[in-house]
Amino acid sequence: MKKDNDYIIVTPAMSPSEIVSRVRALPGVCLTSTGMRDAGQSDYKNRLRYFDLATLAPHYNRMGLFSAECHGGARWHVGIMNRRESPFDEIRFLREKMPNVLLQTLVRETNLWGYRPYPKNVIEYVVQNVDIDVWRCFSFLNDARNMRAVAETVMKRGKLFQPAISFTQADWADNAYYLKVVREIVALCGGVDEIILAIKDMAGVGSPARIGSLVDAIKQAYPELVIQYHRHATDGLALPALLAAARSGAQILDVEEDSLTRFYGQPPILGVQAYLEESGVPVHLNRQAAETAVQEVREWINQYEWAESPFKGLDHNVLAHRMPGGAFPSSFEQAEKGGFLHLMPSILKVMSLYNQIIKYFDVTPGSQITWTTCCGIVNRYAKKSGEIGVKHLIDLLERFVVEKNQDFAALEVEEQNELLSLFANAPGDFKNLILGHYGKLPMGWPDEWVYKSAFGSEWKKAIGGRKEESPLDALPDEDLAEARKTLKEALGWEPNKEQFILYLMHPKDAVEYMQFREKFGQAPYVLPTNVWREGLKKYGDTVEFEINGKPFSIELVSIGEEHEGIIHVILRVNNKMRVYAVETPRVKTKKEEMATGPNEVGSPINGTVWRLGNPRRGSLKPGDIVHKGEEIANIEAMKMETAVLAPFDAQVVAIKVELNDIVKEGQLLFVLEPIEN
Amino acid sequence: MxxxxxxxxxxxxxxxxxxxxxxxxxxxxxxxxxxxxxxxxxxxxxxxxxxxxxxxxxxxxxxxxxxxxxxxxxxxxxxxxxxxxxxxxxxxxxxxxxxxxxxxxGPDPEVIRLMGDKIEAKEVVEKAGVPTIPGISQVDSVDDIIRWMREENIEYPIMVKASSGGGGKGMVKVERDEDLQQALAQVRSEALKSFGDDKVLVEKYIERGRHIEVQIVADYHGNVIHLCERECTIQRRNQKIIEEAPSPSLTPELREEICQSAVTLMKSIGYTSAGTVEFLFDSNTKKYYFLEVNTRLQVEHGITELITGLDIVGIMIDVAMGKKLPFKQSDIHPNRWAMEVRLNAEDPRTFSPSFGWLTRLTEPHGPAVRISSGVYEGAAIPSYYDSLIMLIMSTGADREDAIRVMDRSLSRNLRVEGVKTLAPLLLSIIRHPQFISGDFSTRFIEENLDDLVSTFLGEDDVDEALKVARYVAEISALGTQNWM
CATH class of the missing domain: 3.40.50.20 (Rossmann fold)
Known part of the structure; x- marks a missing residue:
């Protein structure tokens, strides 16, 4: 019988070429589990918490996986915004719990884990400092030039670079087109021995025959190139498509735990293994470990029902609208929150027509551009003339795209005019896209009327300003020292390297996240999901956790009535009673004004204003003239007197405190108007 | 009696x-x-x-x-x-x-008055033959200063001060002859402007001075006995925050001399009860100068009690009742090292006072520790008074031992919640190489503040757990949050 260790084919200690040759030598296929990233992104809005996912790690460690995709994509951003988890902490914890497993991320070329192109020096700095073994990198434009900075940094570090081609099923996306992209990628990476090529079927649209043919074409051109097939299950044809890819020579397949499977993620690991083996393709997997992992998921997955998409069930029409699996739950959530869930079928329909007018791949950030543009247009028509308006819009687009084959001149003048206002309110990112700010569009620029529609009278200038070069070459480097200084000011403490990188990716959200963690520490990692989301409910409810192996216990004693916006909560923390005053949004906060401007004088300490003015001149009032260095107030605290001095010759504009007020450090005391001498 | x-x-x-x-x-x-x-x-x-x-x-x-x-x-x-x-x-x-x-x-009110008057006190002290900081009070010209320096064998730096000055105003430090004229003019002018009086005095400036004081107890029967010295050089804003006994900067001969000076002085004024003679010690020249007499029990008396085994408050009561001191000078044998830190309720970075409630308090008891506290868990810290909440004292066979015990007390055994305390700063100080080697002056904190702040001890596991508890409290009260 095989021991657990016999299943380990690749480890983080191996060089990229060693990993590639190990996979090449396998008789059949091996697997990447997306359970820790894309599974959660596709069906649970990326809300699966580290606390729960960590239970899979010991099983992954003996499962014989090629890798665990546990990082990147939108998990990074949602992590700091919604789960309050750091992607750095997560890798560190996982390394400890599954040292055998290659950790894999997903990056969006120049957009890394964000939504806009970052300058080259930011990309290099970030990639250098994130501890990941397998770097899957895709371009939503299939613009290989945009991958250069990531590729070079990853390969220089001796990590495995995994360039991905974004796949869609469309007449223009044929084998010849993809072979051209693969050629560019292989040239970029200096051959096929230190990379693995991924085919990223992010919407789940590749029919078995189409995928079989594509893999076959690539393998014929590059027999030594190891291919990994990543596919979502949305169209319902994932299993046969995986088999077709494997038969044509793909050697690594992306799967997830069966119990995580819903509709838009990857196909189920146990089912894939059984189906491929039955079909004669050996699958490298410690099935017993995989079964325990599948079982483990059932212990906690029911806590995430709230995060699932309101749109349920497979959808073969994905072939038309091409919404990627990873965008399903969040798009529908937005529609639900925005009150336009009923418009979703129309939006999907408009998307299916839009993507024939402007051709790129529906994956981040392209999918967001498609989504915001189309849902904006549909909402505009719905607001103006309701269902009839939306129907009219779809009729118009169908007539133009299908009937007239996008021959703008063939439309009636009235119809032309309507199209010319179609993109008038399109989002800025849409405009940036057709101006080339993200890179070259895969099938070239859209027709002239699109520019007229988006830019109005400025359309000629817009076309003249289109960029052909990669943003990598176009964007100037960011001043990292300056950025670090800005962050330090926002935080009030010196950020460490990880905090700085979080900030470089998502400045606003990262600062909020770090302030949250400063206040609540390890709460996101040590609390079980029900407590994390809902707290303790009734007397005696207890949550236990460990810090450095030491047990801690928090028991609810009582939650008080709300009084003036404050709720008092009594907890027993390690047997000691503690009272917490929790502010509700209704709390009446006495907001002290703080001194911020150069003409504002704040209190140097916490204390009591026991004197305004000074003994020589007496009290002060607005309009008085004070001289630089003159004492204008005195603050007393614990017997120590601290003089407040006029910072310059000035006229007193306002005195913001009264005698005997208790003031905070920095609280505004005076507003002064400098006097020119 | x-x-x-x-x-x-x-x-x-x-x-x-x-x-x-x-x-x-x-x-x-x-x-x-x-x-x-x-x-x-x-x-x-x-x-x-x-x-x-x-x-x-x-x-x-x-x-x-x-x-x-x-x-x-x-x-x-x-x-x-x-x-x-x-x-x-x-x-x-x-x-x-x-x-x-x-x-x-306490001591005789007349003695308190006498020692509270700086000018009278200095005269009495000089009469007793105790060294005071050399200086002249009659200064009309630069020549007066130069003559004084030559006659008294004074070297630079010196300090030119307004006689009626205070609070740092009207003071200029002078390093060489060439600057004297300018300094004198400047101080005169400032003195006239600020205090309406252009009288000037000049004193020797003691650089990198150390603060050493001698504990005295005396009865109404003519017995004046010293209980050895304390070193109180570590100060912030002229307030002591760490004291130790004995002083690490004295040789046995110097110690004997300083203590005897203090006894001589206190005898000469007929002192009774407990009191302290404070000196400024110049570690470069090994000279000491009288500063003032504290005619009362001092904050740091506890470390003297620890090294001598005596109860100074008890002695004060006995003396007040008219009893004789029950020991002679030759009975006083300090037999250990003691150190004290003042746990003030203050922000350790800015020294801004911190008031509120001591929601949680764990005193750092353990071997070789004495706690002198004024509060209890739950107590309020009102804004009207001194920020001292607790004195933590440690002892050991030698200085290294006492520092070790203090380190344990501050780093592991103490817990204060609700208000900020100086604890992080105190710990950083006693871990600082210069403090450990005994090489410091009264300006140690201002000279090393950034360095000290950068080594503040981070949060411990309990702090971490309490952050989690704060989260649990908030979510339990407020329910699932929108941002989730």
Missing amino acids: KQIKRILVANRGVPAVRVMHTCIDRKILTTAVYSTPDRLAQHVTMADSAVHIGEGPPTDSYLNMDHIIDAALQSGSDAIHPGWGFLAENHEFGQRVIDAGLTWI
């Missing part, structure tokens, strides 16, 4: 609690006085009886002599101990206590 059956302790916080401890040992009843914000304070609850003496501001209460003397009479007290601070060095108060027919536990 006077009998003392009940002592009114005219103080609050750490000193009040300290004095009461000895009273309890001696089976003497205690009366506490308190202001309104202190009505639930530790010294009030632990006393045998208590009298309310006014509102929060000290002038209404702890500085209000009438109220305090009334309280003593009303409570049947026969003596008053002033602790330190407030009225402890107020000769008028001492006299009024005596005039009211009560026993004043």
